[in-house]
Amino acid sequence: MSSSDDKDDVIIIAHIGAGYFNEKHADMLKALVALSLESAQREDIYARKMANADPNHAEGNNMDCGVKKKGDSMPNTSSSLEICSGMLLRVSKILEESELTNTGYGSSITDECSVFCDSSVCGYNMETMKRCQNSIIMNSSRLPLRDAVDGLLYTNKHVTQSENLAITPSIVKIGNIKADLDLVSPRMKLLYNKYRTHIKQNRSITSVPNKEDDDQTKTHTIQDTIGVSVILPNRCALTGASSGGNMLKPSGRVGCAGIVGAGAFSTGNSRCTVTVMCSGNGEDIIQMDLARSVGEYLVDNVDKVTESPVCELVANHVYAQSKKCDLLAVDDSGNHVLYVGVVGYMEWVEETRKSRLFFYFHTTPTMVFGVRSRVDRRTYERCLFSRVRANRRDARGEFALL
Structure with missing residues (x-):
């Protein structure tokens, strides 16, 4: 149960994808993540979530974020969810409005030069141990x-x-x-015009001749799902994913960001709470039901965290899960490979104290993420541009959030 001592405690995690990021942009990308994390606790209209908007028309650019009326009330079990929602939306707004991320404005275009995004959220009430979720798919929106x-x-x-x-x-x-054609950035229009003939013939940019010599093309084929997670210790966790999908994807394609359990998941029991976010090859993440699989594995094996680092448990589990499906991601030589990234948070009761930990694992060349915590009136923040080192098949790590 929550107490007055921890009512202000919060942990916020954000990532902008697992894939290929040019190292020349490392500082800029980390700064974007840091800015989004810091925005979570700023007061603006997104903190006052709309109470009556009807999402039957999920037009992200036009939906009214009305101020909650004085007479409106929510059950106590939902108040923490609203707090998490306000923070998550402030973080995601910074990320989705940036052209540096693959969602909202400037994200990957379809084979018809349009932007359609998928998004999902999964909430977990630590007191009732119940989940709630929602997904919006094939959505031409600035803020999915x-x-x-x-x-x-x-x-x-x-x-x-x-x-x-x-x-x-x-x-x-x-x-x-x-x-919404306003979501297509100038550089995406240039990319489409440059390869439109080839696109019509092959419906893919992967076979463009001499693409190895075109660093700009390689940069623009980043297809990374972003994610945000907000945790109020002992109370609530809300995790979301958002993505514009594969570059030049066929119209109608739905990626892992639109499927709860694939791109994002929150779960737990009386001893432990876990949130997980995934990015990388969306089809393989969907096949593995990766976020759900990792989350439930950690919850079911919480006793193992005293024997092995959490990131090791996650890595071993992901590799084991990947062997259960036919992977679709391929490397430059055409070999099928595991191409995913996972970040998450775990809190559990260990003897008489509660432990809190952030973990990450990725087989993609890079992954950019950050965490900001305010626990027991102490603030901690860290943003990383993580790379897979030479002769390594993955990068993994973790650190405690005191």
Whole structure:
């Protein structure tokens, strides 16, 4: 149960993808993550979540974020969810509005030169040990995660009314299917125009001749899902994922960011809480149900954390899961490879004290992420541009959040 002593404690995690990032941009990318983390606790309109907006029309660019009316009230079990939502939206707004990330404005274009994003959120109430979730897919939106959170809060608020009418609330919806051309950045238009003939013939940029010599093309084929997680210790965890999907994807393709359990997941039991976010090859992440799989594995094996580092447990589990499916990601030689990144948070009771830990693991060349915690009135922040070193097949690590 939560107490007055920890009511202000919060842990926030953000990542902008696992894939290929040019090391020349490392400082800029870390600065973006740091800015997003710091924005979480700033007061703005996103802290006052809309109470009555109907997500039936998930048009991310036009949806009204109204101020909660004085007379509106939510059950106590939802108050923590609203707090998490406000923080998550402030972080995600910074990331989704940046052209540096593959979601919202400037993200990967489809084979028809349009932007369609997928997003999902998964909440976990540590007191009731129950989850809630929402997904918005195929959504031409500037702020995809806002649309998913709006849907989650709307469903959570109106679930009792729906039950009285014997109507099951929707937790997965198609978003704004009318392409918003303002989401296509100038550099994406240039890329499309440069390869449009080849695209029409092959529906892929992977076979463009001499692409190895075109660093700009390699940079623009980054297809990374972003994620944000907000944890109120002993109370609530909310985790979300957002992505524009594969570069030049066929219209209608849905990636791991739109599927709860693939790109993001929150879970736990009476002893432990885990949040997980994944990025990399979306199809393989979906096949492995990766975020759910890692989260439930850690919850079921919490006793092993005294014997092995959590990041080692995660790495071994991911490799084991990858052997259970036919991987679709390929390297430059055409060999099928594991191409994923995982970041997450775990808190558990160890003897008489509670331990809190951030972990990461990725087989992609790079992954950019950060964590900011305020626990027992102490603030800690760290942002990393993680690389797989030469002659290594992955990068992994963890650090305690005191």
